[in-house]
Amino acid sequence: MSITRVVTSGTFSLDGGTWDVDNNIWIVGDDNDVIVFDAAHTADPIIEAVAGRNVVAVICTHGHNDHITVAPELSTALDAPILLHPADDMLWRMTHPDKDFHTVDDGVRLQAGGVELHAIHTPGHSPGSVCWYAPDLGAVFSGDTLFQGGPGATGRSFSDFPTILDSIKDKLGALPADTVVYTGHGDTTRIGDEIVNYDEWVARGH
Structure with missing residues (x-):
């Protein structure tokens, strides 16, 4: 069982602004089956890291464009479904208006390489943000809900600071x-x- 990080670079755009960002893509599984977390910016490095293994799903932790950039391309190249919480449909449509995804909700469980992953709906950064917990690995894939240093940003449309704190x-x-x-x-x-x-985050406020 392994957790592999791929970093790709590009832009995040929302509310008329654009920012340069580096994104983590996590590939979780064994020598046969993997799950890909997020589909940021460029497909080729992700496909290369998958290295021909079966991809159970391309999971988008939320619908911001920098996390879903190449999701349809990966879905086709890797013959894998795209999973996203339906509450982020409006964000998805901003980037991929004519493409569909499979919906996922709180409590859904997936398996890859003998490891079970549990979907935890964690709205706040976006309405459909989902973290994925792997008890056997002692790991959670948090998307932009929680970082080293605190909660994800909530200054853009469809975000809410009290909600992410909860x-x-x-x-x-x-x-x-x-x-x-x-x-x-x-x-x-x-x-x-x-x-x-x-408590410090609460006191700091939005």
């Missing part, structure tokens, strides 16, 4: 403190290292 406290905060957080951008962290700062 998602982190009630859902991610219920995971074991030593759970490794594999983030959508930047370095990994641990649940316990972040949740201790919760």
